[in-house]
Amino acid sequence: MANTPYPESYYAASANPVPARPALQDDVETDVCVIGAGYTGLSSALFLLENGFKVTVLEAAKVGFGASGRNGGQIVNSYSRDIDVIERSVGPQQAQLLGNMAFEGGRIIRERVAKYQIQCDLKDGGVFAALTAKQMGHLESQKRLWERFGHTQLELLDQRRIREVVACEEYVGGMLDMSGGHIHPLNLALGEAAAVESLGGVIYEQSPAVRIERGASPVVHTPQGKVRAKFIIVAGNAYLGNLVPELAAKSMPCGTQVIATEPLGDEFAHSLLPQDYCVEDCNYLLDYYRLTGDKRLIFGGGVVYGARDPANIEAIIRPKMLKAFPQLKDVKIDYAWTGNFLLTLSRLPQVGRLGDNIYYSQGCSGHGVTYTHLAGKVLAEALRGQAERFDAFADLPHYPFPGGQLLRTPFAAMGAWYYGLRDKLGF
Numbered sequence: 001m002a003n004t005p006y007p008e009s010y011y012a013a014s015a016n017p018v019p020a021r022p023a024l025q026d027d028v029e030t031d032v033c034v035i036g037a038g039y040t041g042l043s044s045a046l047f048l049l050e051n052g053f054k055v056t057v058l059e060a061a062k063v064g065f066g067a068s069g070r071n072g073g074q075i076v077n078s079y080s081r082d083i084d085v086i087e088r089s090v091g092p093q094q095a096q097l098l099g100n101m102a103f104e105g106g107r108i109i110r111e112r113v114a115k116y117q118i119q120c121d122l123k124d125g126g127v128f129a130a131l132t133a134k135q136m137g138h139l140e141s142q143k144r145l146w147e148r149f150g151h152t153q154l155e156l157l158d159q160r161r162i163r164e165v166v167a168c169e170e171y172v173g174g175m176l177d178m179s180g181g182h183i184h185p186l187n188l189a190l191g192e193a194a195a196v197e198s199l200g201g202v203i204y205e206q207s208p209a210v211r212i213e214r215g216a217s218p219v220v221h222t223p224q225g226k227v228r229a230k231f232i233i234v235a236g237n238a239y240l241g242n243l244v245p246e247l248a249a250k251s252m253p254c255g256t257q258v259i260a261t262e263p264l265g266d267e268f269a270h271s272l273l274p275q276d277y278c279v280e281d282c283n284y285l286l287d288y289y290r291l292t293g294d295k296r297l298i299f300g301g302g303v304v305y306g307a308r309d310p311a312n313i314e315a316i317i318r319p320k321m322l323k324a325f326p327q328l329k330d331v332k333i334d335y336a337w338t339g340n341f342l343l344t345l346s347r348l349p350q351v352g353r354l355g356d357n358i359y360y361s362q363g364c365s366g367h368g369v370t371y372t373h374l375a376g377k378v379l380a381e382a383l384r385g386q387a388e389r390f391d392a393f394a395d396l397p398h399y400p401f402p403g404g405q406l407l408r409t410p411f412a413a414m415g416a417w418y419y420g421l422r423d424k425l426g427f
Contacts, residue, residue: 003206004060004061004062004065004206005061005062006061006062006065006069006186007070007337007338007339008335008337009069009070009186009258009260009335009337010260010292010296010298010334010335010337011069011070011073011184011185011186011187012069012186013335014184014187014292014293014294015186015187015190016119016187016190016191018063018190018193018194021059021062021063021203021204021205022204022205023204023205023206023207023222023224023225024058024204024207024222024224024225024226024227025224025225026225027225027226027227027228028056028202028225028226028227028228029227029228029229030054030055030056030202030227030228030229030230031048031053031054031055031229031230031231032044032045032048032053032054032055032056032229032230032231032232032233032383033055033056033057033058033218033220033227033229033231033232033233034055034056034057034058034232034233034235035058035209035220035232035233035234035235035236035240035243036057036058036059036060036066036234036235036236036237036239036240037057037058037059037062037063037064037065037189037193037203037205038064038065038066038067038068038069038189038235038237038372039068039188039189039192039368039369039372039373039376040233040235040237040361040362040372040375040376040379041057041059041233041235041376042057042063042068042189042192042193042196042376043108043192043372043373043374043375043376043377044233044235044375044376044379044380045057045196045201045376046112046192046195046196046199046201046376047376047377047379047380047381048380048383049196049199049200049201050199051380051384053380053383054200055196055201055202056201056202056203056204056227056229057196057201057202057203057204058204058207058208058209058220058222058227059203059204059205059206059207060206060207060208060209060236060239061205061206061239062205062206063189063190063193063203063205064185064186064189064190064193065239066236066237066238066239066339066340067237067238067339067340067341067342067364067368068185068186068188068189068368068372069185069186069189069339070185070186070258070337070338070339071185071256071258071339071341071368071369072182072185072258072278072280072288072289072290072298072300073182073183073184073185073278073290073298073369074126074180074181074182074278074280074288074290074369075105075106075109075126075179075180075181075182075183075278075369075370076126076180076280076367076369076370077102077103077105077106077146077151077177077179077180077370078102078103078146078367079098079102079347079348079349079367079371080347080348080364080365080366080367081346081347081348081365082142082145083095083098083099083102083145083146083149084141084145086098086099086348086396087099089346089396089397090395090396090397094392094395094396097388097389097392098392098393099148099149100149100150101374101378101389101392102146102149102151103146103149103150103151103179104370104374104377105369105370105371105372105373105374106179106180106181106370106373107179108370108373108374108376108377109122109183109188109369109370109373110122112188112191112192112195112373113183113188113191115195116191116192116194116195116198117191118187118188118191118192118194118195119187119191120183120184120185120187120188120191121182121183121184121187121292121293122181122182122183123181123182123183123276123277123278123290124178124179124180124181125176125177125178125180125181125275125276125277125278126176126177126180126181126182126277126278126279126280127157127162127165127166127174127175127176127177127180127277127278127279127280128142128174128175128177128280128281128282129162129166129168129170129171129174129279129280129281129282130171130172130173130174130175130281130282131170131171131172131281131282131283132172133172135172135282135283136172136173136174138282139156139173139174139175139282140156142175143156143175151179153177153178153179154175154176154177154178155175155176155178156173156174156175157173157174157175157176158173159171159172159173161173161174162174164274164275165273165274165275165277166272166273166277166279167271167272167273167274167325167327168279168324168325170281170323170324171281176277180277180278181277181278182278182290183369184292184293185369204222204225207222207223207224207225208222208223209221209222209236209243210222210223210243211243212232212243212244212358214354214355214358216356216357217229217230218231218232218357218358220232229357230357231357231358231359231383232357232358232359233359233360233361233379234247234358234359234360234362235360235361235362236362237341237342237362237363237364237368238253238254238340238341238342239253239340240362244354244358244360246354247350247360247362249400250344250345250350250363250398250399250400251342251343251344251350251362251363252342252343252344253340253341253342253343254303254340254341254342254343254366255303255309255310255338255339255340256300256301256302256303256338256339256340256341256366257300257301257302257310257313257316257317257336257337257338258298258299258300258313258317258336258337258338258339259298259299259300259313259314259317259318259321259333259335259336260292260296260297260298260299260333260334260335260336261296261297261299261328261331261332261333261334262296262331262332262333262334263294263295263296264291264295264296264297264331265295266295268295269291269295269297271327272291272297272325272327273290273291276291277290278290285301285302285303286301287299287300287301287320287324288300288301289321289324296334297321297325297328297331299317299320299321299324300317301317301320302316302317302320303366309338310338313336313337313338314333314336317336318333341364341365341366341368342362342363342364342365343363343365343366344363344365344398345398345399345400346396346397346398346399347365348363348365348396348398349361349362349363349364349365349371349375349393349396350362350363350396350398351375351378351379351390351393351394351396352394353382353394359379359382359383361375361378361379361393375393378390378393
């Protein structure tokens, strides 16, 4: 049987020790079968176990193998499309529900870290950095919008203030969100998996779901076993493949690239990011970066539509890093990796139910660290019969990509090129 290891990333190289987890080789019964041991699946499993459900998790590779263990590690609030866009699309009542949830994911992460003593280098504080006056105006509007929904841990940064938190000459200002922050994302996933097992949940690795037998008592088949359940949660996101064709038609895997420098030392690292906040800029195709626990700079950006792996990741990302920090020109890159996230046409997550007992959440569109933790809570509520918050997501309109699966990649790339050009020209 194939054994899929972690990609050669900084996160895999610095992961906390974990127990060996077996592949499923039997027929088992459970209350809920969760497909995917990333943040969505692990968060769902934890909330369900805390409410008395028997839970079995199937993972095709290893815990946190996909986006959950490869991302930039930034805790960023709200959704990939902000609450004002949602409000224009669905009206004030549904937007109010979604707006009230927009800042919950970060709180859930901190609660999990504290409750289960997860060692994941959690740091508070995230900066949105503006490159133009127009972007700064957007941040001023965003602050008013978020404060309207009760989110008050925000500070606008003028040009002088942003220089105090990030040593980059590119920015005209920014906004600091102290409820944002950053983590070692794979260690967060591994800690959550340990919490799942501490509550009696079972996780099978190297156990891809190859077929779902739908019906009153659905069955998930793996290469060497099967799980019969009362409910199924599909949480595979960009790594789900065509297991559920209805979901594949309305989403597209996309790749993002990340590099990690050699350790910079305390003094050099502090000169770049004195308060150890994470940073993302306000471009459509944004760059993001932060320091690790051992004082490396993690820097990510770029999107490859259709999730192809670039031949030379460092050649794509290093110039972006040097544009922000020319002082890193002689610094060595120790790790470079790519990972896939799932994009939807609306850039809003897709949540719903197939039949009476198959639930799903997918399509975080690059905004998944906080949303996935919220999604787990919302899915668990729905299985317990409390569906108001689930329905607020499920009722969001979603559409297939133009041209179907054949043309979705070039169409999305054309759109990204257009918005990237707007960023460069300052529109």
